[in-house]
Amino acid sequence: MGHDLQQVFEASWRRLVGQLYAVCGDLTEAEEVVAEAFARAAARRRMFEGLDSPEAWLRVTAVNIARTRHRRRRVGERLGLSGVVGAAESRHPYLTDDRLAVVGALAQLPHVQREALALHYLADQSVADVAATLGVPIGTVKARLSRGRVALAAVLGETELLVEGESRG
Amino acid sequence: MGDRLDPEIVRLAEEAARKPDFNAVLARGAVLSRRRTASALIATVVVLAGLVVATQLAGQPQADQVVPVMPNPTPTPSTPTMPTPTPTPTPTPTVTTPADTERRAERARPTARQIVDDPASQIQGVQVVPGDNDKRVVLWTLCRNSGCTAADYAVAFTSDGFQTRVVPDVVWSNLEGTAWSNIVVRIADNGDVVVVHDFDESNRTRILTIRADGAVTTADISRDAAPVGEDEVLATIAQLDPGGAYWAIDTVAGRAHPATVPDGTQQVVQTDSGQLRALTEAGTYAWSDDGGAVWRKAPGAKDRSPLVSFVDSAPDTHVLMGGSDGATLFPFAEVRVLEDGSTWSVSRQSGDPLAYVGPAAVLPDGRLLARVQGWSDNGSLQGPLTGTPPGMYVSVGDDWSAYERIESGAPFDVPERMEPNVMELELTADGVRLTAIGPDFKAAWTSIDLGATWQELRAR
Secondary structure (H helix, E strand, O other): OOOOOHHHHHHHHHHHHHHHHHHOHHHHHHHHHHHHHHHHHHHHHHHOOOOOOHHHHHHHHHHHHHHHHHHHHHHHHHHOOOOOOOOOOOOOOOOOOHHHHHHHHHHOOOOHHHHHHHHHHHHHOOOOHHHHHHHHOOOHHHHHHHHHHHHHHHHOOOOOOOOOOOOOO | OOOOOHHHHHHHHHHHOOOOOOOHHHHHHHHHHHHHOOOOOOOOEEEEEEEEEEOOOOOOOOOOOOOOOOOOOOOOOOOOEOOOOOOOOOOOOOOOOOOHHHHHHHHHOOOOOHHHHHHOOOOEEEEEEOEEEEEEEEEEEEOOOOOOOOEEEEEEEEEEOOOEHHHHHHOOOOOOOOOEEEEEEEEEOOOEEEEEEEEOOOOOOOOEEOOOOOOOEEEEEOOOOOOOOOOOOOEOOOOOOOOOEEEEOOOOOOEEEEEEEOOEEEEEEEEEOEEEEEEOOOOEEEEOOOOOOOOOEEOOOOOOOEEEEEEEEEOOOEEEEEEOOOOOEEEEEEEEOOOOOOEEEEEEEEOOEEEEEEEEEEOOOOOEEEEEEEEOOOOOOOOOOOOOOOEEEEEEEOOEEEEEHHHHHOOOOOOOOOEEEEEEEEEEOOOOOEEOOOOOOOOOEEEOOOOOOOOEEEEO
16 A cells, blocks of 8 residues: 555556566557556545556556557548558567567467566466456356467467466466 | 466566556546546547557648647636648659668658648549548558558548548558557538547647647537537547547537546447437447436346447438457357347348448348448468358348348449448438448448449548
């Protein structure tokens, strides 16, 4: 309680960007949604400073912002916009080709599966924490993880995606 | 294979993350705090982009110096600049060579006129005044490189079908790796144009009013929400989050204020009749016939459909399309009709194949017209079009569960994904007028027979 926003910013910024990179598949996008989450915290500072878990709040907010921005692009497309806007190339950390392929494959999944896989396996969140972040029951997260692994394996052209620590959380 | 989903990916992303200045985050928070009081309107020409607007506003049309657009420092509108409408030049066909493209990439930001007149420019959006499509505004974009990861935008508008035109000397630039923001361009019945830029390089909303005579003014923005006045233009930033920006703009006075909308509003549109329609985060549909002073509400507008789209219709007919999630486009899953002001009747679509739809309208004869951008059986985007042809579809029968395709004439006679690129559906006394961008993005087209035949609209 009584968190100082700047202290949270200094302590959590990189961790949140890393986690949101897993969700968004683009480092610039991850930085922007995390910045937006901090801006929203700054706009509601009294509320933020009373939170039990400010980083969890920021993560939930950032994931929601990422989802909204994804939908906004679709709104733009529904309005008939051509693909030239928002078409900037993705930015990534230095990753091996195999890891880049996984990030690219995640981006092709429905967002509910992508978010669950990214937060659980890449961001190392427990199933319970993922459920709290996404605002869904634990059973739903487990189902999304299961289906997501199958879908990801299909995208990667592999028979099945086996992940260590699958049952953790 | 066991470690493909490797947390090392996140750790490397943490290392590569660029941390912004904390004070910049605070400043953005202050803007958001002010905007939380804001509220509603209609977006017709919308650019959703990573737009950092290096805005150029010069006093004379021929001036090329860069002058940032700044908000009014005083409550009174800034002194307008007064370029006069000029005869539209006759287009001169030119050949763009690779060398030209390279030079374009290297040169300084073009002027608004250069953007509008460049043969390589493309139409990004078009809007006409209902009932008078000689009055129209067109948003043009010129890419800076082959991938169009950076581009410049300018507006051209007319009150006489581009016999004469106004091209305000204002340029918006979309640079790589810049923050997300929006531009909405809208033309009023009197021929004036407003441009709303949400989150410019200073994290501010800036609104320009451009009079039909070419005078450009930076609007004075009030933060107090109020109903939309009869002489005000509505412009809304497309946003599915509550707290979207919905602006009512008086082009004559050069003032803007947030419109009054229901709490938790996610989307607002204004029909050609002037009726406002809103959808809240909690799934309540609301409509107002007095600019938002009084809203009638109908809860239960969405349940299993995370995406909802308004269907244009007469003021006493309220229809929504529901879409499932998980796709790039809008998957048409259901139609929802408000039967008695409070009860929704829902008819689900077959989904086999699944239609991805754009604008839709209830015709005066009761049929449902929709632009189908693509079908789930159209095959890979990179491959040839297969399966059910996209295009304009109209319902057959009474329950809007079956549809037939309108065979389009030129330039949309060959079925393609996303075509016809309809930007507007305007209900008329006996039908609907469509306004679309052509396949080459160089001209606008209009149709009054559901898209069977098209007439070109000059766009610059």
